[in-house]
Amino acid sequence: MAALTRRNFLAGAALAASGAAATLAPEQVPAAAPFAGKQAAGVYRLKLGDYEVTTAYDGIWLEPLDAKLVANAPFGEVQKALADTFQPTDKLPLPFTPLIVNTGSRLVLIDTGTAGQVADSAGTFGANLVAAGIEPRAIDTILISHFHPDHIDGIRTKDGALVFPNAEICVPAPEWAYWMDDANLNAAPKSRRMFFLNARRIFQDIAKDVRKFSAGEELAPGIGAVAAYGHTPGHSVFAVRSAGAALLVLGDTLTNPYLFLRHPDWQANFDMDGALTVEIRKRLLDRAAAERILVHGYHFPFPALGHVTAIASGYDLVPLMWQPAL
Ligand SMILES: [Zn+2]
Numbered sequence: 001m002a003a004l005t006r007r008n009f010l011a012g013a014a015l016a017a018s019g020a021a022a023t024l025a026p027e028q029v030p031a032a033a034p035f036a037g038k039q040a041a042g043v044y045r046l047k048l049g050d051y052e053v054t055t056a057y058d059g060i061w062l063e064p065l066d067a068k069l070v071a072n073a074p075f076g077e078v079q080k081a082l083a084d085t086f087q088p089t090d091k092l093p094l095p096f097t098p099l100i101v102n103t104g105s106r107l108v109l110i111d112t113g114t115a116g117q118v119a120d121s122a123g124t125f126g127a128n129l130v131a132a133g134i135e136p137r138a139i140d141t142i143l144i145s146h147f148h149p150d151h152i153d154g155i156r157t158k159d160g161a162l163v164f165p166n167a168e169i170c171v172p173a174p175e176w177a178y179w180m181d182d183a184n185l186n187a188a189p190k191s192r193r194m195f196f197l198n199a200r201r202i203f204q205d206i207a208k209d210v211r212k213f214s215a216g217e218e219l220a221p222g223i224g225a226v227a228a229y230g231h232t233p234g235h236s237v238f239a240v241r242s243a244g245a246a247l248l249v250l251g252d253t254l255t256n257p258y259l260f261l262r263h264p265d266w267q268a269n270f271d272m273d274g275a276l277t278v279e280i281r282k283r284l285l286d287r288a289a290a291e292r293i294l295v296h297g298y299h300f301p302f303p304a305l306g307h308v309t310a311i312a313s314g315y316d317l318v319p320l321m322w323q324p325a326l
Contacts, residue, residue: 041131042097042124044303047326048294049242051103051222055296055303056129058096058113059122061150065090070259070266071274078259078266085258092256096122096150097304099249099296100134101223101240107134108141108220110238110249111298112154115163125154126163139164141220144171145251146235147179147199148270151298155202162206170219171203172227173212175234180207228253228284230277231270237284247294253281255299257317261285264314285315294320 042057065082067075069092079089087093096118101108116123129136142164145151155169156162178184180203185196203210213219215227215236228237231252238249254260255268264281267274288295289310296305297317306319 042128042302043132044305044322045132045326046305046320046323048101048240048247049222049245051101051240051242051245052326053240053247054100054102054132054134055097055305056100056125056132056134057302058098058125058128058154059119060093060095061114061119061122062088062091063094065092066269068269070263071269072265072267073263081259081263085262087256087258092259094150094255094299095301095304096125097296097298097300097302098125098154099304100129100132100139101220103221103223103242106140106220107138108143108223109139109164109167110143110296111145111151111251112142112163114150115154115157117153117158118150122150136164137166139167142167142169143219143223143225143238144169144175145237145249145298146172146232147175147195148232148252149195149198151251152199152202160201168211169203169206169209170211170213172225172234172236173214174229175232175236176203176210176212178233226284228280230273230275230280232272245294246291247296248284248288249296250284251298253277253284254297257297257300261308261315261317262311262313286310289315 044055046053070078082089096113098113099110113125114122115126126136154163179196179199185193188196213225215225218224222241224239226237226239228235228251235251237251237253240247240249260266260268264285265278267278271277285308287293288308292307294305295308298304300306300317301319303320306317308315309318
C-alpha cells in the first residue's frame with residue numbers, strides 16, 4: 001500500500017467524492033440539507049456502581065490571557081504550552097461542566113454552572129439538565145466546591161430567583177468563613193472584592209439554610225468531602241463511592257488540563273495560595289493515577305471525565321470514551 005501522506009490523502013478523498021457523484025443517478029443525488037446552526041444537547045451519563053452519574057454542559061469561557069496567568073513560569077512558556085495543545089495563545093479556554101449523582105434515593109448536584117452570568121458563551125446548564133430528564137426542582141442536594149462565580153452563580157438567576165428550590169445547599173465551612181466575613185471583604189484587594197459581593201448576593205438571604213460542612217463529612221450516601229484548600233481557603237473536592245466503584249470530583253484542583261496537568265507545578269494567578277494548591281494537586285493526582293480512579297474536572301473538555309496517568313513531566317488526561325450503553 002502506498003504511504004499515506006496528507007497530500008495523497010486529500011487527493012484521494014477528492015477523487016472518491018467526484019467519482020461517487022459521477023456514478024449517482026440524478027434522483028440519488030442527496031438534497032441540500034439546511035444548516036443546523038446550533039449545537040446539540042451536551043449531556044453524558046455513566047453508571048458508577050449502583051449510582052447513575054450525569055454530566056451536563058454549561059458552556060465555555062475564553063478568559064483573556066493575562067501575562068501573569070502563571071506566577072512561576074515565563075509567559076512565553078505558557079503560550080507555547082497553549083499553542084502545542086492547539087489552544088489559542090491569547091485566551092484561556094475554561095469549559096464548565098457540573099455533575100449530578102443519582103444515588104437511587106437522592107439527586108445530588110455538584111457545582112451549579114453560571115446561569116449565563118459569567119460569559120455569553122456559557123449558561124446552557126439549565127437547558128441541558130432538562131434535556132437529561134432532570135427537573136431543577138428534583139435536585140435534593142447541592143454540593144459547592146468553592147465560591148468562585150462559575151461554581152455558584154447557577155444557584156440563582158440574574159433576577160435573584162433560586163433555580164433549585166428544593167435543594168439543601170452544602171458549602172465548605174472554611175469557604176463560608178472566609179468569603180462571608182466583612183473584615184476579609186474590607187481588607188481584600190479591589191480585584192477580589194467582586195467575589196465577596198457575589199457570594200453575598202447568592203447566599204446572604206438563605207444563610208441560615210445553608211449547611212456548612214467540614215472535610216471528611218459524608219454529605220449524601222457514599223459522597224464525602226475532601227479538603228483541597230489552596231485554590232481558595234475552603235476549596236473542597238468530593239469522593240463518590242458506590243458498590244466498589246469510585247469517582248473523584250476535582251473541582252478546581254486544576255483548571256485547564258493541558259496547562260496544569262502537564263505542568264502541575266504551575267501556580268495560576270487565580271490560585272489564592274499557589275504553593276498549597278500545587279501540593280494538594282499533586283497529592284490528589286498521584287492518588288488518582290496510582291489507584292486508577294475515574295476523575296471529573298469542572299474545567300475539563302466535555303464530558304469532563306477521564307483518567308489521569310503519570311508522565312515524566314507531570315500528568316496526562318485520558319478522556320473517557322463515549323459509551324452508548326450504561
Ligand atoms: Zn472554576
